[in-house]
Amino acid sequence: MKPHCRGLRLLKVSIPVRHAYTGLVPARRSRLVPATATGALVESLASLRQSLDLPSGFPRAVLAEARDAARSVPTDPAVANLADLRDLEFLTIDPPGSPDLDQAMHFQQTSEGAVLHYAIADVPAFVTPGGELDAEVRLRGQTLYAADGRIPLHPPVLSEDAASLVDNADRRAYVWRFTLDSGARPLQTTLTRAIVRSRHRWSYPDAQAALQHGSAPETLRTLAWFGPLRAQRESERGGASLNVPETTIEVDHGTYRLQRNPPLPLEDWNAQVSLLTGMAAAEIMLAGGIGVLRTMPAAGVADVAAFRAQTVALGIPWRDGIQYGDYLRTLDRDDPAALAVRSAAASLFRGAGYVAFDGRPPTQTLQAAIGAPYAHTTAPLRRLVDRWSLVVCEALANGRPVPEWARQSLPEIPKLMGRSDQRADQFDAASIHRVEAALLHGQESAVFPAVVLAEQGGGSRVQLANSPVTARVAGMRAPAGSRVEVRLERADIATGEIEFAAVGASAGTTDR
Template structure:
């Protein structure tokens, strides 16, 4: 689940951010050598499912393709085949590459590119589910009823071959025109049913649009890229699979879950005040999940609310268990038990949670290295997630400072989102620039004010406004 705004800025240099947080694209020679010579350790055990016309749906230009799907509408519901890159099969346990991926824990995404979890020769080539290439995969088969609720789940190792690489905007255009690829013709109906189910569970879904930083004459501007229904439909495929994985592991009393306590009432009240400040109606009896789900994802006010909403998700953690269930098994924002299993090229934990599901599904013993690693993963992933959050915040701060650097001294209309306190300045939203920033003075929460930009310094990544009298 994405919890920070997505910013794309290929023309801005984020080298300083990489250096500050120790993010290095290059891999140790031994790890890189292992990636270049990686082979499928389970090749002889795989089912041949290259007959299955799976397709990938990712942002344009993506090469680290973890997932490929085929969704069929049946007389009684749906059947989903979801192929996930089999990373455990090509990374030797205890090897140099294994150790390096444990150090990195995840791919870090910056506005000008990524710092990968695995060498690109593996993550963007040999292990990626690229179209036309036969690849080792973990294949989920999820049979559903007419409401798209799962009734039967299986997972096994297979060889697959993607027949097409699609992107969200293209899928949305095809859906609107009634010309979807046959492998995903049922995706809109499935996605809408899963959306209904999510609301019924009280799920809190953060639908953050992408912001592009583009040159504009002698300066810069932030453009909001439209978020499509196709983004959400595809997200529900991954969410459903993660919920099924959690069910398997809970039944086996062994695994790794992603958990989150219920939203704090104070955080909900704060978000409600922000909505009021922005003039966005939130009916008194409507849950926070239903409110967020009903927002137009492409409005600037929605970007603000979705950017503030992660305060509802405080307390997210990973929990490993083996023989006894943890006290908390539910992810509060999803409204169900959930596990990460669908992005092993980009996130370390998925590799191990997937192996648990495979062992349980096949009735075989869990590999010793997997069992030994489960208990280490919560600390590894929590530390990595914390770093990713800091990197994301630094990148947004730099992008905003660059975009506004030529406009120091100008005035802007703004809405006060939060009052000033003893520890921080007031927080404002400037709709014309789609920027949330700090502002000196004592403007009241919810007030419409005129502010002057007094500082926009890319070197320090600081932006500061002052409230005009």
């Protein structure tokens, strides 16, 4: 697999990005790390892993337990006593080369709307509560996507094979079934453990191309119907999305590339399937009085007022009577002022966390960016909390008690995920900084055009105009949205530190 660092983001906000579909693949901006800097970058990334004490492999006992589970967990419907849904033509859609396939879907349009089957990998079947594997994945919390290779949550024998929804193989899954009306609203929801068989593994680019060429199967065609309608439902409930491209580090045969990727329309539509499922999971848990939610408080009055004032100053005012999410969806991604607005909008997406409950629902249940209660439940191969969500929801949806192991350990999950998220954020940012430094190494004294994103710490945060690099320029005094020039003073690959000075203004340095 070519490592594709899906966890690395310019702004790490766990909501999908939205833009209108024009039938065109959006332009992508990328820069290749020069060969002269590659060796130093490899050493720097290895040193970063050591400094953060990241795991380099799995203990022998964990690997042995995973191999035993891969061999012994049955996938014959009769033996496993599970529903047989192998007649449904599921498919997966993921970034190119992804081996850990958490989800597969089957869509069928009807005269009233559509029926969606959404299969999620049955990871709980392979992890014995209280065992060596369980203990190890609780320590890890989530898969980390690194420029020099993934650090998986589960051993590859499970995450890339036995528990992964690979194509043309019988696999265990939790299958959500949604009956949808003509507006893609759920009328009925069920959750069943079953055996499924995915027919095809699609990458996002290939699936988007099939839709554009008219050769896509019914599931993809129906997804193209579903996604825009769910975006409308998001607008109705007051949900909002930051229109910020994802920054990724990609590696191919030892060559490193930093790339900023506006999402394909199909990625947005696919994200809406996960959002629908996460909202359904939250409803089930709240009704059943037990579960774990992903929450985010609504922005405070002062923060909203400050952001509104910034939009006026940038010449793109957020007018009264327009919902926040609808305003963000109107922004032109190519306008420097709009880029600054989206950067400022991040101030309203703060405080995301997890809350577990058993009995009385928590005071805070809303995920404000989504505009509804929400639970992570669609990525159990790559995220610890999803295993609990699936087990709890399946029991509640079918009128059975929640397994005691899940109930007893539920209060631990928010702390475990909080610690894991903090480490992932630190790793993501430090990795990007090192690759940015490698991109710029050797260009000291060069002058770069840039756009000011915001004032920051006595300086300005800027985005280079022709490269996926952001940095703070100390001492620069320039309004957000303005075009400026900055001169590279230093790019240290070992630490990821970059120093820029303003051209035509007081000189300064970065402090990242």
